[in-house]
Amino acid sequence: MPELPEVEVLRRDLERDITGRHIKTVEVETPRSVRRHKNKKEFIGRLEGKKVVGVDRRGKYLLCRLDGGEVLVIHLGMSGQLRRAKTAREAKMKHTHVIIGFQQGGQLRFIDPRTFGEMFVAETDAIDKIKELSHLGIDPYDHPISWDEFGALVVSRKAKLKPLLMDQKFIAGIGNMYSDEILWGAGLRWDRTSDSLQAQEIRRLYRSLIEVLQEAVKFRGSTLSDGQYVDLFGQPGEYQTYHNAYDREGKPCPRCRQPLVRERVASRSTYFCASCQV
Ligand SMILES: [Zn+2]
Structure with missing residues (x-):
């Protein structure tokens, strides 16, 4: 199961790789991966056309900030992976559940054999009201305390x-x-x-x-x-x-x-x- 260091490495990779990119298309192959949304259409609608403006981390949650005041939240669960594909033609791995395609080319793919991971879009202001995020304790990696x-x-x-x-x-x-x-x-x-x-x-x-x-x-x-x-x-x-x-x-x-x-x-x-x- 990925822990703080693995999620932080992914955050750095994502920040370098997808910041500034515009989301052109979103494909959801497994609705369970976006289970907080009414349906996959609603998830897709909130992402398409948005630009990624930065990537943060809280505990094991990745927060991709979007222009327009929303955040794409990603949790890898037990077995989730995020993989970059240079083109849409790159062979799809088994258990690929969500594919985000960028206007500038390339894709971000969410792969998760055990499907405990998830993705969802939330208003930035509402992040602190999400139970799993609001209950998180100290993060001494990001915010050292005495x-x-x-x-x-x-x-x-x-x-x-x-x-x-x-x-x-x-x-x-x-x-x-x-x-x-x-x-x-x-x-x-x-x-x-x-x-x-x-x-x-x-x-x-x-x-x-x-x-x-x-x-x-x-x-x-x-x-x-x-x-x-x-x-x-x-x-x-x-x-x-x-x-x-x-x-x-x-x-x-x-x-x-x-x-x-x-x-x-x-x-x-x-x-x-x-x-x-x-
Ligand atoms: Zn010893």
């Missing part, structure tokens, strides 16, 4: 660290993979309770959070063995080669050489070092 502000937030929650990091209402954009990497970097167990942290542990957690997200964006996200995540041009990320804990059960911990362990928690695998994460 570590003592962060500490106050962490201590106030009294929750286990991994579910807390993955709680979109607390921090927007972190999922199963990056929470394991952040906790390994901080030397903290996934099941430590947030109100048990010492000041220096909070500092380590925040530093690790920022470092992991920044490095992951720098190396253009993580592409796992399923090859599911690729950038706008179909290229995989490289950050998976820098993973220290995630999906590394039995391999030596890069810090203390003890074998990393995996625990199943709430139907998810959690990877950590039982010896140096405390």
Whole structure:
């Protein structure tokens, strides 16, 4: 599942690639991908003729700003991809649900095998009233906060660290993979309770959070063995080669050489070092 770094890489790609382009045609092959709209016609009508003026991100949501005061919101869900096609003739991949064609040529294609992702158009002013977006917590990648502000937030929650990091209402954009990497970097167990942290542990957690997200964006996200995540041009990320804990059960911990362990928690695998994460 794409997390904040992968979505941020796509945002940068999109900003460079589609800003200034006019939407000429929109094809919706799978109405489920635009399910917030009454019907696909309404979705298409709100996009055709508009110009993309910029691309923002909130948590794992991409917001393509359009002239005329509306926003095309894109969420990739479990398996969504955005791919650029140079021409309409380029072969269509399986599970291509929405195709946006530009006046200047080229297409943006939305591919999503599991169809949990979606696209919808909303008024800019209404974005904050959309439940999933209005509930989003802090985004320390875009808007760093001081570590003592962060500490106050962490201590106030009294929750286990991994579910807390993955709680979109607390921090927007972190999922199963990056929470394991952040906790390994901080030397903290996934099941430590947030109100048990010492000041220096909070500092380590925040530093690790920022470092992991920044490095992951720098190396253009993580592409796992399923090859599911690729950038706008179909290229995989490289950050998976820098993973220290995630999906590394039995391999030596890069810090203390003890074998990393995996625990199943709430139907998810959690990877950590039982010896140096405390
Ligand atoms: Zn270790």
